[in-house]
Amino acid sequence: MKETIKILLVDDEERFIDGLQNVLDHYDYSCARALTGGEARKILKKEDFDIALLDVGLPDMSGCDLAEFITTSCPNTSAIMLTGLNTVETAVQAMKQGAYDFLAKPINHEHLIKVIDKAVEHNKLRRELRVSEARFQVLAEAGWEGIAVVEQNLLVEANSQFFQIFGYDKEELIDKPFPESVIVGESLQEIGAEGAADSGYGGECTGLRKNGSRFPVEVRHRSMDYLGRPARIWVLRDISERVLAEQEKLTLQDKLARANRLEALGLMAGSVAHDLNNILTAVVSYPEILLKQMQEKDPFYEEIKKIQEAGKRAAAVVTDLVSVARGKKTKPPPLDLNEQIITYLESIEHDERLSEYPGIKVDTRLQANLQSCFCSPQRAHKILLNLVGNALEAIGHDGIIRISTENTRFANPVMRDQSMRVGNYVKMSIADNGEGIGPDDLEHIFDPFYSTKKIGRSGTGLGLAIVWNSVMESDGWIEPFSDMSGTRFDVYLPSSGTEPAVKPVDQREQDNGGGETILLVDDEVEQNETMQKMLSSIGYKTFCATTSEQALGFLRSCRVDLVILDMIMEDDLDGCQLYQKMLDINPDQRALVVSGFSESQQVADAGALGLTTVLEKPVTLPVLSRAIRQTLEEE
Known part of the structure; x- marks a missing residue:
């Protein structure tokens, strides 16, 4: 007959406990519940449980304190922390104090059941270890831990996992000084190796393998009898994967914070874009109607034209804000990137910008028979506008901007986050010989509103964020390189392998109607x-x-x-x-x-x-x- 697993649910949100208990009841777990830490302690003193699911933030005490109480007073119970994203560090600290694992809310039910099963199995192993004979308690192959017996600062016995962790054969360490033979000297004090109390000590330190490599180790040690003699028992665990996981979690937290900022920006942009663009319709359209009825030499012609241009610039700001904020995308049409580059470089917009920098030359090296790529003309235009504009400002006086294209293929992407898929790409490089971007700034150049320029004079901090968003919406990738000799941006856009590319809407003089x-x-x-x-x-x-x-x-x-x-x-x-x-x-x-x-x-x-x-x-x-x-x- 299958043994019933008993679980104590501790959370001050009754609705959450109700939902969680319904799930666990479905899997035939026996559940009890407590709304406060004090209530949970009373229940734990009266009744044994296999698992305790603890919320980090309880009204009367910290979930970490309750986890420590379970660790010291309820050896048959494993504590699993339930935490929100903003308390991950607290949950990790609770794990160091004895909690078995932690789960982030909202809870994935399938993952929860797997973790509970693992925790139950972990409990079973702990019980078997406690009832085993003293020698097997010391030498048991307990999961990931290495266990060592030390007498008079000499290693006298250890399990095989201990030797695997440090890369030694047994004969190489037995009767050798310990712990200095495998622990870096400056970290010995951190784990209480010198003059530690009989009650035990622990912490994290730096291990030293036979090959000279260093790695993080979690250590616990205490005095006890070994075969009738006083000895010190050491338990060591390689926590390289855990440290890496913690670092990855911090990275994910940073990304989540960025995503939350963009989400807030998106809500704001979406709420105002429709109304603001409707207002700007009059600012752009009525001047156009007036200009059609005027000659360039007429009074106020230039002033009305400036009103219209100001309206267009305001509309462009709204478009850019929405472009950065949007999280969804549609598949772009194929594009002839070479033609798009030539069209941009021949545009009045580029000529006016370039006229401000007479000492700068733009050189192009465009590959013949370049495959078309998946990118809309509008996105390609924004990429060129901002990257070329930044290059002009970076050079300032005399210099050169080089724009090149080529067909390329990525078989083993090495970009950040492995976001770039294996396949054929069209690569566009825009390089300048300006002063370059500092390493600290390079890490943040694609963040919205991040700018090294003076706001209101030469930038809003949205330019490179718009470039990033345009490339990402095209399922591409952009990689910056910068040093004292200048900066280069490599833009990779997915190749379509087909031609011709779809042409953008022609902006020539209007086509008149015929009474339609x-x-x-x-x-x-x-x-x-x-x-x-x-x-x-x-x-x-x-x-x-x-x-x-x-x-x-x-x-x-x-x-x-x-x-x-x-x-x-x-x-x-x-x-x-x-x-x-x-x-x-x-x-x-x-x-x-x-x-x-x-x-x-x-x-x-x-x-x-x-x-x-x-x-x-x-x-x-x-x-x-x-x-x-x-x-x-x-x-």
Whole structure:
């Protein structure tokens, strides 16, 4: 008959205990419960348990103190700590005081059962060791520990695990001075090797293997009788893996903190992007309508143009903030990276920036027959804009920027976190001969808002974070290298192996309409009015709807050539859901999306419905008109 395992649940949250007990009852464990440390101690004094699941933060005492009480007073009970992410260090300390293991909340039930089973087996071994004869107590092959018997500072006996830990044969250490033969001298005082009390002592120190390598060791030792003679028993454990695990946990904590910062940034960005971009639509679009009716020599032409450019820059800041904050992504289309580089270097934007640094030359070495890569034109543009811009500022006066491309393959990635997959990549390198980036700064250059520049003068601290995000969204990798001779960024983008690449929306002069009918659907009247004036000025006939019900009712009564949808609506339907209902009315209905903010998944859902064009507000008239013409002319 299978023995019933008894478990004591100690947590001040009754709902948590209820849920945990339901799981354990399912696996036929016998459970008792306590809401405070004091209540748990009373139960433990009256009844034996195999396992105690302890919350670190109890209302009347620390879970660590309770774990120490169990270790000293309940030898048949193993304590397993339950901890939140912000108390991992406390739980690790509790393990040093005798706790068997710790689990982070929320609890993975399958992992919990495995840990309990291991703890029960551990209890069984401890009981067997306690009832064994004295000689077998000393020499038992107890898990990972090495056990040694020392008389008059000489090693007289040890188990095989002890010799394996230090890499010696038995004959090489027996009757040799101990512990100085295997413990680094300066750490002997840390473990109480000199003049330790008979009650026992322990701690962590540095072990020394036969081959000269050093490693962390956990040591406990105490006086006891061995074969009728006084001796000191040493128990040593190689804790290299545990120390490494603790370091990895700290690294994960840092990453989690960064992820939490980005999540908070994402919530903020998503909440304001839609409304702010709607506001900026008027700032960008109305000046464009006015400029179409003016000549360059007219009064206030330049001032109105500056208003429009300021609106575009404000929209770009919103886009960058959302780009950094977004955690989701869709698969980008294939891109001719060489063509994208040439297009950027020939752009007015780059020429204006380069004119500020007349002593700097940009040299390109682009591989012929370069494979296309998976990256959107917008992401590639942001990568080039920020990396080239940083290189210009790093050089300052006279110097050279080199941009090169090549096809490459990674068979054994050695990048940080092994994040780069094995496969074919298109590599773009952007190098400068500026002053370089210091080692301390290099570790943080991709963090949002981290900048060595003066905020408001030459940077916001978002540039390289935008580059990182753009590369990661393309399933690529970026690696920085820097020293006193300059800085180089190697960008790896997944190769598609196919050509030609998809071209971005053409931003040439607008394509005029020929009287085609367009239904504008936006929950803000001002947005519809602005869009209506823009499209009417280039020959389209427009109708407006501010709710899903109005839009569907209009389409039931008459047909239009195109529908322009907002993705986020005030009523119960978003842009994708509304378009699905429009297709029920007219399966051939053409549409495109112009939205202030769209989640990546919404964009993917739109593509699945055939909404291949999704533009972000504020949108300029040339871009909008070209997108309309492309949508109307699609087969």
